[in-house]
Each structure stands twice: as C-alpha cells, then as structure tokens.
Amino acid sequence: MTERPEGDTVSYTVENRIAWVKYNRPEKRNCMSPKLNRQMMRVLDELEFRDDVGVLVLTGEGDAFSAGMDLQEYFRENEAQGIHAIRKAQREAYGWWDRLRWYEKPTIGMVNGWAFGGAYGPLHALDIVVAADDATFGLSEINWGILPGGGASKVAQELMPFRKAIYHAMMGENLTGKQAAEQGLVTESVPADHLSARVLEIAQVLLKKDQNALRSTKWAMKRMSEMTFDNAMDYLIRAQEALNSMGGLAARKEATRQFLDEKTFKPGLGAFDTAKIAK
Numbered sequence: 001m002t003e004r005p006e007g008d009t010v011s012y013t014v015e016n017r018i019a020w021v022k023y024n025r026p027e028k029r030n031c032m033s034p035k036l037n038r039q040m041m042r043v044l045d046e047l048e049f050r051d052d053v054g055v056l057v058l059t060g061e062g063d064a065f066s067a068g069m070d071l072q073e074y075f076r077e078n079e080a081q082g083i084h085a086i087r088k089a090q091r092e093a094y095g096w097w098d099r100l101r102w103y104e105k106p107t108i109g110m111v112n113g114w115a116f117g118g119a120y121g122p123l124h125a126l127d128i129v130v131a132a133d134d135a136t137f138g139l140s141e142i143n144w145g146i147l148p149g150g151g152a153s154k155v156a157q158e159l160m161p162f163r164k165a166i167y168h169a170m171m172g173e174n175l176t177g178k179q180a181a182e183q184g185l186v187t188e189s190v191p192a193d194h195l196s197a198r199v200l201e202i203a204q205v206l207l208k209k210d211q212n213a214l215r216s217t218k219w220a221m222k223r224m225s226e227m228t229f230d231n232a233m234d235y236l237i238r239a240q241e242a243l244n245s246m247g248g249l250a251a252r253k254e255a256t257r258q259f260l261d262e263k264t265f266k267p268g269l270g271a272f273d274t275a276k277i278a279k
C-alpha cells in the first residue's frame with residue numbers, strides 16, 4: 001500500500017453528540033507516527049468546542065488500539081536527523097496527550113486490540129477506559145532495549161499497584177484486557193462483541209449530566225492526585241465557586257427544584273433534566 005496521507009491517519013464521525021475518533025493506520029497496527037500525532041492534535045482541536053459534540057471516544061481502526069510509537073518514523077527517522085527532530089516529534093506526541101488529559105469534554109477510551117508502550121500516554125489521558133476482554137496491553141520497551149519513556153512507566157506506576165506495575169515494566173509480559181482491568185490500568189473490560197455497546201451506554205449517561213459540572217469534576221479528580229488533603233479541600237471550594245460563575249448556580253437551583261418541588265427526579269438515582277436550566 002502507498003503511504004497514507006497525513007490527513008488520513010486519523011478518522012472520525014460525530015453521531016448523536018458522540019465523536020468517535022479512530023487511529024487510522026490499521027495496516028501499521030495504528031502505531032503513532034509524527035504525521036498521526038499532528039493529525040490527532042488537529043482533530044482534537046476541531047472537536048473540542050463543537051456544540052454538536054458532548055463526548056469524545058478514542059479507539060483504533062482494525063484489530064489494534066495502538067501499537068505504540070512508530071519505530072520507523074518516530075524513532076529511526078528522527079534519530080537519523082538529530083536532536084531537533086527528536087524533540088519536535090516528542091512535543092507533537094506529548095502535546096496531544098496533554099490536550100486530551102485536560103480536554104473540555106468527557107473522554108472515553110475504547111481499547112479494541114493491541115495497546116503497547118506509547119499508547120499508555122493517551123490511555124492515561126482518557127477519563128474512562130473500557131477494553132475488550134481479549135485486548136492486549138504491554139510495556140514492550142524492555143523487549144527491544146529501551147525503558148518505557150514518554151510517560152509509559154509513570155502511567156503504569158500511577159494506575160497499577162506498585163508490585164504489578166514494576167513486574168509489568170521489567171518482564172515485558174502482556175496483559176489481557178481482563179487483567180488490565182483487574183490491575184487498574186483500565187476502568188473495566190467486557191467481551192469484544194459488547195465493547196462498542198458498553199461505550200455507547202457510558203457515553204449516553206455522560207451526555208445527560210450537566211456538562212460544566214462534569215468538566216469540573218474530571219479536572220478535580222485529576223488535579224487532586226498530587227495534592228495534600230488540605231490542599232484538595234481548598235481546591236474543591238475554589239473549583240465549585242468557579243463553577244458557580246459558569247452556570248453552576250442556575251444548574252443547582254434547577255436540579256434542587258426538580259427534586260424538592262417538582263419531585264420528578266432523585267439525585268441518588270440519576271441526573272436531573274439539564275434541558276430545563278434557565279438560560
């Protein structure tokens with residue numbers, strides 16, 4: 001096959017307020033080349049503030065989520081050019097992972113197959129990750145003589161119990177989706193034939209929540225991991241006050257009205273009707 005043009009390395013569709021974004025190099029098991037990294041940033045930019053997008057899903061075309069960094073185009077070709085090319089490629093990759101981590105919209109990972117090394121960066125950035133039971137996760141770096149850089153070892157150390165993470169990084173043994181869920185690397189795993197239905201179900205629940213409250217909640221959950229208890233307590237007060245001035249007061253007032261006066265919903269059992277918030 002002739003080389004895929006840059007604009008074709010990522011594909012997406014928007015259906016019913018869900019953006020389904022796909023790594024689109026199935027013939028290369030969706031490994032991340034500099035072209036793909038640049039295109040992914042463009043796609044994230046394009047979707048982030050669209051009114052018709054409420055949730056973003058990241059998955060892979062074909063039988064891979066992503067086979068990590070492209071050993072030919074990301075490593076070999078840039079190393080041949082020198083440090084300027086290496087740094088440029090790193091910034092392009094880390095740039096979109098960071099954008100995804102602090103994305104304005106809720107994000108879901110749908111791990112449909114291979115997920116190696118560099119793919120742990122986006123995995124960590126995504127808010128909720130569902131894997132197929134038979135997906136394959138690996139820190140394969142040790143198998144080809146490097147350490148798991150690009151944040152991959154940090155991701156494993158942060159998400160998995162330490163004894164499991166260090167074993168995973170040192171042994172180069174793969175985990176199934178089921179094991180990845182048991183060890184905290186992903187949120188849950190489901191049979192492959194149920195994967196997109198489960199992701200759709202989660203996306204539909206997220207779409208019903210108040211979007212400002214959802215954004216504040218996900219950012220708080222991520223920021224707090226590096227805070228002391230006292231700092232987190234204070235941050236949460238400030239974050240709620242900031243949320244109040246972004247429509248939070250009106251949302252809470254309406255939700256309280258629906259519960260106490262209208263008696264049309266119970267906060268313990270689901271979300272209020274956000275369509276009724278006074279504009």
Ligand code: ACO
Nearest residue numbers: 027028029031067068069070071072114116117118140141
């Ligand atoms: N970099 C460059 N090319 C890749 C990569 C990669 N990470 N992964 C797959 N490809 C290419 C293969 O070279 C092959 O290209 P070709 O058709 O031109 O020969 C094509 O994708 C298909 O790959 P196969 O190996 O034939 O596919 P298979 O389904 O048999 O195996 C598997 C899939 C297990 C994912 C295998 O491709 C593999 O081990 N890839 C590397 C995974 C990895 O260790 N990634 C690096 C992690 S470390 C990091 O990201 C920093």
